[in-house]
Amino acid sequence: MLQNLILNIDAGxxxxxxxQFALTAIYHWLxxxxxxxxxxxxxxxxxxYYLTKDEFWKTAAKFWQRLFGxxxxxxxxxxIILEFEFGTNWSNYSWFVGDIFGAPLAxxxxxxxxxxxxxxxxxxxxxxxxxxGFHLASTWLTGLGATISAWWxxxxxxxxxxxxxxxxxPDTMRNEMVSFTDVAxxxxxxxxxxxxxxxxxxxxxxxxxxxxxxxxxxxxxxxxAVESMKIGAAVGLVAxxxxxxxxxxxxxxxxxxxxxxxxxxxxxxxxxTEVGLKLVEGIEVPYGLSIMxxxxxxxxxxxxxxxxxxxxxxDGKVEPSVEEKMARGRQAIEALxxxxxxKAMGADEATLNAQLTxxxxxxxxxxxxxxxxxxxxxxxxxxNFWAFRVMVGVGCLFILxxxxxxxxxxxxPKFLFGKRDITALPAWHYWVAILLIPLGxxxxxxGWLVAEFGRQPWTxxxxxxxxxxxxxxxxxxxAFTFFLFLILFTTMLVxxxxxxxxxxxxxxxx
Amino acid sequence: xxxxxxxxxxxxxxxxLGAILVxxxxxxxxxxxxxxxxxxxxGRRMVYNSTGRKWEFTFTTLVTFGGAFFASFPLFYSxxxxxxxWLWMIILFTFVLQAVSYEFQNKIGNILGPKTFQFFLTLNxxxxxxxxxxxxxxxxxxxxxxxxxxxxxxxxxxxxIISRWANASHGLDALLNPWVLVFGFAVVFLARxxxxxxxxxxxxxxxxxxxxxxxxxxxxxxxxxxxxxxxxHLLLKDGYAINAAGLIxxxxxxxLNNMIEQWGLLVLLFSGVVMVLFGIIYTIIRKDxxxxxxxxxxGTIFTVLALLLVAGYNETAYYPSTADxxxxxxxxxxxxxxxxxRTMFYVSLLVPxxxxxxxxxxxxxxKKKITKEEIQSDDHAY
Numbered sequence: 001m002l003q004n005l006i007l008n009i010d011a012g013x014x015x016x017x018x019x020q021f022a023l024t025a026i027y028h029w030l031x032x033x034x035x036x037x038x039x040x041x042x043x044x045x046x047x048x049y050y051l052t053k054d055e056f057w058k059t060a061a062k063f064w065q066r067l068f069g070x071x072x073x074x075x076x077x078x079x080i081i082l083e084f085e086f087g088t089n090w091s092n093y094s095w096f097v098g099d100i101f102g103a104p105l106a107x108x109x110x111x112x113x114x115x116x117x118x119x120x121x122x123x124x125x126x127x128x129x130x131x132x133g134f135h136l137a138s139t140w141l142t143g144l145g146a147t148i149s150a151w152w153x154x155x156x157x158x159x160x161x162x163x164x165x166x167x168x169x170p171d172t173m174r175n176e177m178v179s180f181t182d183v184a185x186x187x188x189x190x191x192x193x194x195x196x197x198x199x200x201x202x203x204x205x206x207x208x209x210x211x212x213x214x215x216x217x218x219x220x221x222x223x224x225a226v227e228s229m230k231i232g233a234a235v236g237l238v239a240x241x242x243x244x245x246x247x248x249x250x251x252x253x254x255x256x257x258x259x260x261x262x263x264x265x266x267x268x269x270x271x272x273t274e275v276g277l278k279l280v281e282g283i284e285v286p287y288g289l290s291i292m293x294x295x296x297x298x299x300x301x302x303x304x305x306x307x308x309x310x311x312x313x314x315d316g317k318v319e320p321s322v323e324e325k326m327a328r329g330r331q332a333i334e335a336l337x338x339x340x341x342x343k344a345m346g347a348d349e350a351t352l353n354a355q356l357t358x359x360x361x362x363x364x365x366x367x368x369x370x371x372x373x374x375x376x377x378x379x380x381x382x383x384n385f386w387a388f389r390v391m392v393g394v395g396c397l398f399i400l401x402x403x404x405x406x407x408x409x410x411x412x413p414k415f416l417f418g419k420r421d422i423t424a425l426p427a428w429h430y431w432v433a434i435l436l437i438p439l440g441x442x443x444x445x446x447g448w449l450v451a452e453f454g455r456q457p458w459t460x461x462x463x464x465x466x467x468x469x470x471x472x473x474x475x476x477x478x479a480f481t482f483f484l485f486l487i488l489f490t491t492m493l494v495x496x497x498x499x500x501x502x503x504x505x506x507x508x509x510x
Numbered sequence: 511x512x513x514x515x516x517x518x519x520x521x522x523x524x525x526x527l528g529a530i531l532v533x534x535x536x537x538x539x540x541x542x543x544x545x546x547x548x549x550x551x552x553g554r555r556m557v558y559n560s561t562g563r564k565w566e567f568t569f570t571t572l573v574t575f576g577g578a579f580f581a582s583f584p585l586f587y588s589x590x591x592x593x594x595x596w597l598w599m600i601i602l603f604t605f606v607l608q609a610v611s612y613e614f615q616n617k618i619g620n621i622l623g624p625k626t627f628q629f630f631l632t633l634n635x636x637x638x639x640x641x642x643x644x645x646x647x648x649x650x651x652x653x654x655x656x657x658x659x660x661x662x663x664x665x666x667x668x669x670x671i672i673s674r675w676a677n678a679s680h681g682l683d684a685l686l687n688p689w690v691l692v693f694g695f696a697v698v699f700l701a702r703x704x705x706x707x708x709x710x711x712x713x714x715x716x717x718x719x720x721x722x723x724x725x726x727x728x729x730x731x732x733x734x735x736x737x738x739x740x741x742x743h744l745l746l747k748d749g750y751a752i753n754a755a756g757l758i759x760x761x762x763x764x765x766l767n768n769m770i771e772q773w774g775l776l777v778l779l780f781s782g783v784v785m786v787l788f789g790i791i792y793t794i795i796r797k798d799x800x801x802x803x804x805x806x807x808x809g810t811i812f813t814v815l816a817l818l819l820v821a822g823y824n825e826t827a828y829y830p831s832t833a834d835x836x837x838x839x840x841x842x843x844x845x846x847x848x849x850x851x852r853t854m855f856y857v858s859l860l861v862p863x864x865x866x867x868x869x870x871x872x873x874x875x876x877k878k879k880i881t882k883e884e885i886q887s888d889d890h891a892y
Binding site for chain 1: 564570576581584593598599605672678847861872875877
């Protein structure tokens with residue numbers, strides 16, 4: 001699989017670079033969803049204060065904002081590494097697609113980060129310094145900044161999954177943007193954004209409901225617990241329903257542009273029409289996968305072997321085998337090499353055009369030119385299969401959970417929940433809610449495992465594999481920074497959890 | 511808008527962000543002397559709470575500086591970050607430590623204790639400016655890298671990596687150049703000077719202000735000495751010029767020539783230096799003058815902006831390679847495509863709007879200076 005064994009690059013460099021990116025991204029995603037989710041909840045709580053002028057809501061808003069602040073700091077700290085890692089660990093990638101990929105990152109900084117960092121300072125320190133309206137606007141703008149930030153980074157990530165709006169320039173040896181709207185408004189990006197942000201709201205909601213249940217268990221701060229729980233559960237129910245809908249759209253996108261990822265998610269080796277959806281091995285929903293992938297019970301879904309060997313879809317579209325793609329990728333690379341050599345030697349236009357014609361005809365398989373063994377294009381199946389199931393399972397569970405919490409909170413419908421008092425349930429009910437917090441995080445991280453493992457071995461789908469994307473650094477260097485970040489982030493996580501728990505125990509301060 | 515105009519425009523924007531970043535390093539500078547400015551726990555808290563209301567601006571500017579560089583000059587991003595790995599990793603590492611230190615240090619449940627996080631703030635306060643300054647100095651001193659774009663098509667037994675560092679120390683080699691250290695320490699003492707001026711302005715406490723005036727001299731003198739030494743070295747040294755055929759060669763006194771040929775930059779540099787010196791000296795001699803941060807801050811932005819523009823304008827290679835002269839990065843050979851630069855040009859028109867709300871919010875927060883009473887009564891104080 002690894003062709004590149006000269007100089008500093010070896011299997012270790014690639015694997016450690018992947019491990020480091022995975023580590024930092026997974027850590028970052030522990031904090032971001034809570035930021036996005038709590039932003040909505042604290043925004044609603046402070047809006048209630050603004051509308052009612054009831055000091056209770058101000059105390060509640062400050063309480064959730066304090067927890068938000070502790071978590072926010074970790075999100076910021078872990079985020080800076082991710083942006084710079086594209087350069088430090090994936091330098092070839094940064095040149096090869098930097099013309100497209102850099103733009104969303106820059107826009108994220110200019111548009112989102114400044115909004116977030118400016119108004120979060122007003123939110124924390126402005127209670128006695130600015131008007132109630134300005135403060136409320138600052139609270140919402142903090143959340144809006146975080147959400148816009150998510151938009152642009154997900155545009156960037158979606159582009160890695162589905163590269164659009166670009167063309168290869170043989171003179172500069174890179175891909176260049178030709179349509180900003182295709183990149184910024186890619187349907188893949190829109191689905192990804194909607195699914196990711198709504199899933200983040202679920203984390204905020206389950207965190208809120210879990211904390212409230214802790215207070216009800218301890219019989220403390222009951223009003224804050226009951227009122228916040230109503231908001232948290234409502235946000236959670238809306239978010240989990242939306243996450244389900246957007247998840248289906250994401251699944252269809254994946255089926256269309258990353259069929260190998262879908263096949264790995266389903267451990268589907270031999271596809272076809274009328275394919276069932278496996279719940280677990282041996283139990284399946286008839287037609288389920290065909291419907292999920294194509295919205296049609298008779299839709300064709302290719303399996304891993306079909307993709308390796310080539311297949312024809314229901315509408316007659318022929319997809320070449322991976323070996324053919326590899327051959328065409330090599331032709332593209334050879335034509336590019338010949339073009340550059342000819343140009344350097346001052347060859348005539350006709351010679352250059354001949355090579356460009358070959359290059360353009362095979363460019364869509366350029367990345368396959370770096371593949372030595374066709375089996376290398378198969379992502380890790382077990383991780384994709386199980387991570388997908390955990391994500392979906394947790395999501396479905398949360399729809400039920402939030403619906404029940406809301407029903408009990410509002411005692412509706414009466415014949416079922418009329419006699420239930422949310423403040424006086426058996427203790428184990430509260431413990432279930434509290435223990436669902438880590439489950440929410442596991443489900444959320446599993447979503448990213450599917451997104452990123454499913455794309456392997458590509459950094460950019462079909463365009464550039466990981467081993468042609470890395471920086472020229474010895475593996476030992478990257479291994480060292482990997483452990484450095486592992487120790488640092490783990491220590492900080494422990495401190496953060498400790499502080500959060502103490503703050504929750506301390507409760508709201510009027 | 512021609513492609514060349516867009517390249518120059520984006521070099522201006524990146525340089526401006528770099529210059530604003532150096533100004534905002536006052537946060538790091540103040541943190542590096544927090545223990546000496548606030549000799550009691552309460553005093554230190556006032557200093558940390560004062561910088562704690564601004565640290566996110568510095569952090570965000572650093573991130574945006576990186577993002578803007580990536581979008582506009584991706585070959586710099588890939589070559590410098592991937593090559594000078596350790597230099598950038600250490601910078602980032604200290605900024606990560608800083609990002610949690612404010613929020614965590616005085617919270618109950620902080621199992622590492624406040625002193626650990628105060629140490630992190632000091633570490634970031636010294637190492638951050640030193641290495642960022644060192645990284646800027648490499649724009650004039652050169653770095654040890656090779657770029658070969660054809661590596662990408664060396665199919666078969668390929669090494670498809672375009673940018674390579676020519677030694678194993680991955681960026682730390684820059685610190686072996688004494689002039690990189692001179693500039694790096696100049697930035698450390700500049701940040702400290704600005705930090706002290708900021709604290710004088712932002713913290714309303716007689717003890718801290720009187721100690722700050724004394725510490726100001728201790729920071730400003732080494733800054734001026736180191737900066738002047740580097741400026742003389744820069745004006746006398748050979749620079750990396752581009753000839754009509756696009757080849758890079760060493761030109762004697764290139765940076766001096768750049769200033770003479772672009773006299774506007776010379777005026778910008780000179781006025782910047784005068785403003786910095788005015789801010790420092792007037793604060794030292796007039797005990798009731800607390801606005802020195804504004805003169806010195808604007809002066810810093812002018813000075814750094816002029817230096818970075820001198821590094822890239824007038825047919826100059828802004829990121830020279832000492833390993834292979836022709837690998838050096840120029841605005842033309844390292845920039846994004848015309849389409850991307852133009853698209854990003856339109857995005858950059860949002861910047862004045864962003865600056866406007868930052869200034870508005872900053873003024874709202876700073877209406878009242880930091881006092882002991884405020885720290886005690888603010889339930890979000892660090």
